[in-house]
Amino acid sequence: MRETRLESSDFxxxxxxxxxxxxxxxxxxxxxxFQWSPDLLxxxxxxxxxxxxxxVILFGIPESKDPVGLENFSENGIIQQSIxxxxxxxxxxxxxxxxxxxxxxxxxxCGILNLGENKNPNLPEGYxxxxxxxxxxxxxxxxxxxxxxxxxxxxxxxxxxxxxIRNGLDAHHFEHIPILSYSVKYASSFYSPxxxxxxxxxxxGDRQSHQMDPANIRExxxxxxxxxxxxxxxLMVKPALPYLDVIHLLRQTYPELTLAxxxxxxxxxxxxxxxxxxxxxxxRTILEILLSMKxxxxxxxxxxxxxxxxxxxxxxx
Ligand code: PBG
Numbered sequence: 001m002r003e004t005r006l007e008s009s010d011f012x013x014x015x016x017x018x019x020x021x022x023x024x025x026x027x028x029x030x031x032x033x034f035q036w037s038p039d040l041l042x043x044x045x046x047x048x049x050x051x052x053x054x055x056v057i058l059f060g061i062p063e064s065k066d067p068v069g070l071e072n073f074s075e076n077g078i079i080q081q082s083i084x085x086x087x088x089x090x091x092x093x094x095x096x097x098x099x100x101x102x103x104x105x106x107x108x109x110c111g112i113l114n115l116g117e118n119k120n121p122n123l124p125e126g127y128x129x130x131x132x133x134x135x136x137x138x139x140x141x142x143x144x145x146x147x148x149x150x151x152x153x154x155x156x157x158x159x160x161x162x163x164x165i166r167n168g169l170d171a172h173h174f175e176h177i178p179i180l181s182y183s184v185k186y187a188s189s190f191y192s193p194x195x196x197x198x199x200x201x202x203x204x205g206d207r208q209s210h211q212m213d214p215a216n217i218r219e220x221x222x223x224x225x226x227x228x229x230x231x232x233x234x235l236m237v238k239p240a241l242p243y244l245d246v247i248h249l250l251r252q253t254y255p256e257l258t259l260a261x262x263x264x265x266x267x268x269x270x271x272x273x274x275x276x277x278x279x280x281x282x283x284r285t286i287l288e289i290l291l292s293m294k295x296x297x298x299x300x301x302x303x304x305x306x307x308x309x310x311x312x313x314x315x316x317x
Contacts, residue, residue, distance in 0.1 A: 004295045008052035008310035012302040016197050017082040018061040029193035029269050033304050038081045042089035051310035055094035058082055059198045062104050069104025073143040080147035087148045097144040099154040108202040110156035133158050138168025145174040155182040157210040162230035178233035184220040187211035190239045190266030220246050238262035244296040251297025261298035268304040283312050
């Protein structure tokens, strides 16, 4: 009589990568999650694959940051190196890359800002320049595809980002590379452990100009519709647990599209903290939460729990 099933093939496992050698550094607010240097990724990719997890999504910490985020589209950037290591070690692993500026810019924002000598006097100082940012995003996506990425996931919520990336990829003969768009991304307090992990906290201001108000759901439909029109192959809702209603609504609206839920860093940290205190049964709670995302309508779940959950699902069989 069971209507919904959770399987390790539903999971996408996030990996944080940084320059260096022999680095496996735990993130303090995310016990069990690490920053990796590329040399250790070959073994890690194998252990992920052995658990039946088909895909990873990469987040990079660059060597240095600047106003544009040059390493983001450099052939030897941390993401480009990591893609090559993983694809060499486990060729079947689906490697997805996060395409955004925030980890690479010195100001920590998701786009080029209206600052400096060439600033537009009609716009507020520090305003995110949407169209200038699109050009960079297309370059980043092409660079990731050239390094061997199987799918790109633009996460900055810029207007027109899916179309700009699609055009960029197609112009470089990557018409087969799908786009998983972070279509519905809320301005959420659940991202703070991630910002420690990826060192992507904005140096000033916040992301409320381009991320969604947690109070809105009709706007989620408008955002999703734009991405679908622009050619997104899959849509994402982020965070997941506080927005199961949004996942459900998108499932009903787009029965034919692949839908992903991002079970974000704060959702992970919350459960780990409660479990460490003995306040929750960790294993049962995590499997219940992940199952709820499937029940709401997600096909795929990006989750830091992927490895442990895959292990438990194996043991439950
Ligand atoms: C932006 C990005 C963020 C997350 C994924 N991609 C941070 C943000 O929007 O501030 C957060 C994911 C998480 O909290 O696990 N590149």
